[in-house]
Amino acid sequence: MSAPLLCEGRVVVVTGAGRGLGRAHALAFAAQGARVVVNDLGVGLDGTPDPDSPAARVTEEIRAAGGTAVAHDGDIATTEGAASLVRTALDAYGRLDTLVNNAGFLRDRMLVNLDEDDWDAVLRVHLRGHFLPLRHAAAHWRAETKAGRPPRARVVNTSSGAGLSGSVGQGNYSAAKAGILGLTLVAAAELARYGVQVNAIAPAARTRMTERTFAQTMAAPGSPGAFDAMAPENVSPLVVWLGSAACAGVTGRVFEAEGGRITVMEGWRPGPTADKGARWTPAQAGETVRGLLAEAVRPAAVYGATGGVL
Incomplete structure (x- = not known):
């Protein structure tokens, strides 16, 4: 007998799901029985327009594998885009259970060369792009609770080691990713009354943003050590579990995930005084x-x- 699917019947929204980590998460949720809203604006690494439609492509991948998915290509860093993201889930499937905030891009500069546009653009997509979908999803879940239908809702936010420790040449990115950690803690505290659990991950994986940093580390196919430690698919099992009902009681936490390693990050604590x-x-x-x-x-x-x- 096969194991039950962890997300059977759940409706999951994944932002930035056209490539890299987001794509891996969307495919992994679908494989566990979720109906997935695949969001991706379809832009280049620096956020400039790209004629490609990665959201539609990933949606077709899920459907070809026997899963259920719908594409959304709105800008989730705008009020209308974030609102339409939630509406897409409700119109297509009648519910929303999990929000995975993952969208982002880079505009790396040393501080003395970092101009206001590059600062604002990165904070906009990372930090506002987390806040607005979370705000609209939370409003829906609060309404459900008040109507006597309390959800078992889950939010997984995406930070970074740069948000935990800082990263030279990435002042804008580090600040945005650190802000996401603060937002996660506040949201976990405020939304618990509505049945919403909020956690964050700080993943290390090879994506468009990190391909120069993380080379492929997999051994030759068929060899005993054939494991690509930097594959984005390694991070998705943790995200799927955090996005499922199975993680009951886990909220306000931050996890590092890399290869086969999962670490609970303990954050700022009082030291010598x-x-x-x-x-x-x-x-x-x-x-x-x-x-x-x-x-x-x-x-x-x-x-x-x-x-x-x-």
């Missing part, structure tokens, strides 16, 4: 901070950094 009970002088504050830093755990290195930190 000192309380004088009165105002410090600058010299006293500095001397005290030096002592506290000597006791503290050193932070992870910023990606691409050559120097150390105190």
Whole structure:
């Protein structure tokens, strides 16, 4: 007897699902019985228009494999685009159970060369592109709860190691991905009353955005070690589980996922502290901070950094 499908009957929206991680997630959800809304605006790596329609292509892949999917090519970083994303799920399937926020692109520059347009564009698609779909999905789930139909809803947001530790040459991207972590924590706290669980992943995989960083690491086909550790499909099983009813009770968490490794990230926690009970002088504050830093755990290195930190 085959194992039951983890997402049978669930309706799942995946943004940025035309390529890379999003495509892998959409295919994996469909393989587990979900009906999938495949969103992708169809733009280049830097967010400029692309005549291709990757959402339609992935939708056809799912259907060819016997799954159920519908395409959505709206801009989810706009109010209308995000609203129409939720409407597409409701019009096509009558419900919405899971939102996977994944869309993004890069415009890398060192800070001294990073102009306002590149800053705004990256924060727009990553951070606003998470907020607006989440806002519209949450409004639907709140209405369902008030109507006596409490959902078992799930949201999976996509951050990055750059959001956790920073990345040289990616000030805009790092700031946006760090913002997504804050948004995840707030959403998990605010939406719990409506039956919504919200988590985030910080994946490492080979996609259009990282293909120069992560080369293919798979051994020769048929060999005992034939495992491509950087394949985006390695991240999707965790995302599917977080997007299913099976993850009941797991919310407000951040997970790193890379190859066959899953790590629970523990975030900011109070470390060494000192309380004088009165105002410090600058010299006293500095001397005290030096002592506290000597006791503290050193932070992870910023990606691409050559120097150390105190």
